[in-house]
Amino acid sequence: MTGADKSNSDKDTTLQYFDLDGSASLGRPIDVPVKGSIPAWVKGSLYRNGSGVYKMGDLTWKHAFDGFAVLHRWTIKDGRVTYLSSVLDSDHYNKCVKVNRLTGYSFGSSFPDPCKNIFSSILQESSLIIGNQILQVSIANYIAVHMGTAHPHQDPDGTMYYFGTNIKYSQAYNFVRIPRNPQAQSPFAGAELIGFIPSRWKLNVAYTHSFGMTKNYFVHIEQPYVISVPKIATMAMRHSSLADCIRCYPEEP
Numbered sequence: 001m002t003g004a005d006k007s008n009s010d011k012d013t014t015l016q017y018f019d020l021d022g023s024a025s026l027g028r029p030i031d032v033p034v035k036g037s038i039p040a041w042v043k044g045s046l047y048r049n050g051s052g053v054y055k056m057g058d059l060t061w062k063h064a065f066d067g068f069a070v071l072h073r074w075t076i077k078d079g080r081v082t083y084l085s086s087v088l089d090s091d092h093y094n095k096c097v098k099v100n101r102l103t104g105y106s107f108g109s110s111f112p113d114p115c116k117n118i119f120s121s122i123l124q125e126s127s128l129i130i131g132n133q134i135l136q137v138s139i140a141n142y143i144a145v146h147m148g149t150a151h152p153h154q155d156p157d158g159t160m161y162y163f164g165t166n167i168k169y170s171q172a173y174n175f176v177r178i179p180r181n182p183q184a185q186s187p188f189a190g191a192e193l194i195g196f197i198p199s200r201w202k203l204n205v206a207y208t209h210s211f212g213m214t215k216n217y218f219v220h221i222e223q224p225y226v227i228s229v230p231k232i233a234t235m236a237m238r239h240s241s242l243a244d245c246i247r248c249y250p251e252e253p
Contacts, residue, residue: 029075029082038079048072053087057101063243066106068093109241145174151210152178162191163211163220167229172199173208175218197222203229204247224249 052070054061061067069088074081087093096102102109145164152162158180166172175195178188197220199205204226212219231238231245238244 025070025086026084029084032074032081032083034079034081038076038081040079043077045076046074049088052085053093056096059102061102061106062109063106063241066109068096106241145176149208149210153211153213161213161218163208163218165205165208166196167205167232169199169202169205169229171196172205173197173220173222175211201226205229207246224252 049069049071051065051067053068054066069090071086071088073084075084092104145166147165149163152160154160160178160180162176162178164174164176166174173196174193176191177194178191181190195218200222206222207225207227208220208223211221226247226249227242228245228247231240232242235241235245
């Protein structure tokens with residue numbers, strides 16, 4: 001997955017996890033300074049993915065969660081460490097590159113789309129906001145979940161267990177089993193819903209970063225830090241961000 005073609009090889013090799021512009025893509029691996037020594041038997045690659053590009057044209061994302069994804073790879077071999085990065089070629093990123101500006105709605109930012117008028121923005125709100133920012137996870141093509149966990153769990157046999165929320169309060173928190181199938185075209189092929197928990201609020205769904213799992217049980221904490229479904233449904237009309245749709249109920253357990 002290659003991103004912007006602009007090479008970063010002429011910049012200082014001090015590694016920055018956050019980069020304001022699209023120069024976060026390196027044309028080739030660079031050497032990373034090593035203090036001390038690394039045993040020869042230590043080898044492999046570490047991959048990380050996270051927000052990294054925050055500026056496009058004259059606009060800058062406002063929140064740390066808003067940046068376009070940058071893929072990072074550190075490779076250890078023969079006592080040396082090299083680093084390579086690439087901006088993820090997402091549809092949203094490529095669209096912003098085409099118009100040379102930030103567009104759409106993110107966690108803490110909201111920028112109008114120059115290709116749409118106010119009416120088309122309202123009509124497409126569910127597919128734009130929920131689709132791109134919350135709903136666009138590939139598992140949604142197989143299971144009716146809208147926002148997924150950051151940390152799925154895996155059994156020794158390769159079976160993956162996933163957690164996803166649904167804006168339907170009676171089936172708000174969903175547990176999904178995904179069997180291991182290396183031959184499948186999608187890693188989510190064969191996904192099945194194996195259980196769900198209703199939300200205690202009819203118009204709110206608790207924000208859930210992760211979940212727990214034991215041999216016999218799933219562990220879910222419904223914290224009073226919630227996403228308002230009505231506010232999500234009117235984001236485009238109000239020109240607001242996902243952060244504006246979050247509520248906290250400190251008086252509730």
